[in-house]
Amino acid sequence: MxxxxxxxxxxxxxxxxxxxxxxxxxxxxxxxxxxxxxxxxxxxxxxxxxxxxxxxxxxxxxxxxxxxxxxxxxxxxxxxxxxWMRGPFSGALELVERIRPEYRRAVLSNSNLVHWRRLIEDYGLARPFETLFVSHEIGQRKPEPSAYRVVFEGMGLPAETFVFFDDNPECVEAAQELGMQAMQVRGLTQLNAILEELGVLMPEDGDDGVRGHGTSLI
Missing domain, CATH: 1.20.1160 (Paired amphipathic helix 2 (pah2 repeat))
Known part of the structure; x- marks a missing residue:
C-alpha cells in the first residue's frame, strides 16, 4: 500500500x-x-x-x-x-487543524443546500479543509462508487492514497471495495483517538510531542 x-x-x-x-x-x-x-x-x-x-x-x-x-x-x-443539524462538535475544527501539514485534508459528505449553507456560513466548516466534495454539489451520493471516483479525479490521486472516516458502515465498505483505507468512526472522541493512534496529529500546546507518533498509517 x-x-x-x-x-x-x-x-x-x-x-x-x-x-x-x-x-x-x-x-x-x-x-x-x-x-x-x-x-x-x-x-x-x-x-x-x-x-x-x-x-x-x-x-x-x-x-x-x-x-x-x-x-x-x-x-x-x-x-x-x-x-437536527446542530453544528460541529466542540473542538472538531481545531482537531482537523492539528493534522500534520504533510497530509491533505478533504471532505466527502452527503448533505443538502440548507444544511450545508449553515455549516459553511454559520460554523466555518470549510476552514481547515483543502477541498470539499458534497453530494448536492457533485451530484453523487455515498455509498455509490461514483461519489468516491469524483474525489479521486478531483484530487488527482488513486484510491490507495486516501484514508476515509465515516460513521455509516455501508460507506466504509464501499470505500474499501474501491481500494481506500476506510474506518468507521462515530463522534469526535473516537476520531481523536484514531488520529492519535495513526500518528497524524501535531502535538497540542504543552504536549511532549511523543504521544501517538509511533504508529504508522501503513
Whole structure:
C-alpha cells in the first residue's frame, strides 16, 4: 500500500452533531428503532435527489411524512430536519487543524443546500479543509462508487492514497471495495483517538510531542 496522502472525512456523525437518527426515533414515537432510523437516512429514495441537488426539500419532506405516517405537515417536518443539524462538535475544527501539514485534508459528505449553507456560513466548516466534495454539489451520493471516483479525479490521486472516516458502515465498505483505507468512526472522541493512534496529529500546546507518533498509517 502506498503512503496515504489524503485524510478524507465524512461530516455528520464524525465532525458534526447530526441528531437525525435519534430525532427520527422520537418523531415516530419509537416505531423506528435506532438502526431502522439510520437506514432510513441511507436508503429512503426521495431523499436521494434532494441530497444530489436535483430536488428541493419540499418533495422530500412530503414523501417522508407520508412514508413514516407522521401527523405533521411537510413544513413542520422540514423544520425538525433542519434543527437536527446542530453544528460541529466542540473542538472538531481545531482537531482537523492539528493534522500534520504533510497530509491533505478533504471532505466527502452527503448533505443538502440548507444544511450545508449553515455549516459553511454559520460554523466555518470549510476552514481547515483543502477541498470539499458534497453530494448536492457533485451530484453523487455515498455509498455509490461514483461519489468516491469524483474525489479521486478531483484530487488527482488513486484510491490507495486516501484514508476515509465515516460513521455509516455501508460507506466504509464501499470505500474499501474501491481500494481506500476506510474506518468507521462515530463522534469526535473516537476520531481523536484514531488520529492519535495513526500518528497524524501535531502535538497540542504543552504536549511532549511523543504521544501517538509511533504508529504508522501503513
Amino acid at each position: 502506498r503512503n496515504p496522502e489524503v485524510l478524507l472525512f465524512d461530516v455528520g456523525g464524525v465532525l458534526v452533531d447530526w441528531d437525525g437518527t435519534r430525532g427520527l426515533v422520537t418523531l415516530t414515537e419509537g416505531r423506528l428503532d435506532h438502526e431502522q432510523a439510520r437506514r432510513f437516512w441511507m436508503e429512503f429514495e426521495p431523499l436521494k435527489p434532494f441530497e444530489k441537488g436535483h430536488a428541493d426539500g419540499r418533495e422530500f419532506a412530503q414523501a417522508a411524512v407520508s412514508e413514516l405516517g407522521l401527523d405533521m405537515t411537510p413544513g413542520a417536518f422540514l423544520d425538525a430536519f433542519n434543527d
